[in-house]
Amino acid sequence: MWLYLNDKYVEHDKATISPFDRGFLFSDGIYEVVRSYPPRGFFQIEAHLERMRYGLEQLRIGGMDISKVRPIIEELLARNGHKSSQAIAYIQVTRGAYFPRQHFFPPPSTPPTLLISTSPFKPHAEEIEKGVQVLLEKDIRWSRCDIKTIALLPNILSRQRAVEQGVCETIWSRDGFITEGTHTNFCAVKGGVLLTPRKSNFILSGVTRQVVLHMCGTLNIPCSETSINESELGEFDECMIVGTTTEVTPVVKINELTIKDGMPGEITRRIQKELYRKIAGE
Ligand SMILES: Cc1ncc(COP(=O)(O)O)c(C=O)c1O
Structure with a gap:
């Protein structure tokens, strides 16, 4: 090689x-x-x-x-x-x-x-189709997560715990608010509105996150960059993790909490479809 x-x-x-x-x-x-x-x-x-x-x-x-x-x-x-x-x-x-x-x-x-x-790279077809479970842990990283540094020990340890539990990702919360995953950004849907933590020094400004927000405009899906309190997770209709390797992957369970009926939601599907159109250059 x-x-x-x-x-x-x-x-x-x-x-x-x-x-x-x-x-x-x-x-x-x-x-x-x-x-x-x-x-x-x-x-x-x-x-x-x-x-x-x-x-x-x-x-x-x-x-x-x-x-x-x-x-x-x-x-x-x-x-x-x-x-x-x-x-x-x-x-x-x-x-x-x-x-x-x-x-x-x-x-x-x-x-x-x-x-x-x-x-x-082999796409994660099954996860993208069926949705995944993720862990939720405390975000113990430094406060310049907007820089994609090679210092990744918190990411490594949180991801390892996910792997040991047979799930694909760990998402984090800092002071009770969701930040992002170890290699993904987090989005949720409530009442037809797509929500994602606002850009700050506590998250990486994901390229896929930015594409998703842009696609919401194309698809007429209202969206909001906002604070997401971990206590709100049970109120969400849909959740997803988004990133270069993950694309748009539905999240159907967070720790022991099942999101809605445990199935990928309709807005997630629309965003996935639009992403593949965009990747294909349509
Ligand atoms: C911590 C973190 N957040 C979010 C992302 C998603 O970013 P992107 O969509 O640019 O791949 C990554 C990607 O590796 C990441 O490491």
Whole structure:
């Protein structure tokens, strides 16, 4: 499998990273995940690259030319034979390698480390069709969740507990209000209105979330970016998690609480259908 690392295409088993890379030592970096759907190609790649630009700016990581990312992904998809099936590109940028280890930034001449890989992706068809159960836990993350950093320990631990319980995702609440999932944003429907936590430093501004809000306009579904108290969960007619890998997945159970009749709802279905139309470029 071909990767792109530090200005070169390399076979994965020949790729090496410095032990002093700040991604390795401090999780000092950001990442993105972009999905490609043949024959149309990437979905919303510009929005993903824009979020990357924002993250780099917020973390003050310089020296990264984002315009080269797209052609590199194209080349990797071709070299890895992922052009004709659905695939994921993983892009990671760290503040580079520097010795001696120090918390403060290395000299500005230190180049960032750019890693890009691609892998085939199998859609989660059954989950998308039947809906899923999720766990609800306390959100213990820092307060800059708007940056897609590679520091993901709370996400890893919450997702692992979900996997151990045989469910697919954990959503979080902070001070009693729903924030998001470990790798998804959360939406609910009440009285025909789609609700989703408003953009803040406590959630990632999801590309799929933004697409869903836009599609609500097209579909004439009223929507509101608002606060969602966890005590309201029992009042929702529908719930869903949305994200690049999850697309729009109905949530039919949260911990032991069954949402409505435990079946994916009508508005969720309309949004799913519209998403696939959009992905197909209709
Ligand atoms: C914490 C978190 N929230 C939301 C999302 C969904 O974002 P997107 O729709 O851009 O994939 C992700 C995606 O990985 C995520 O990690």
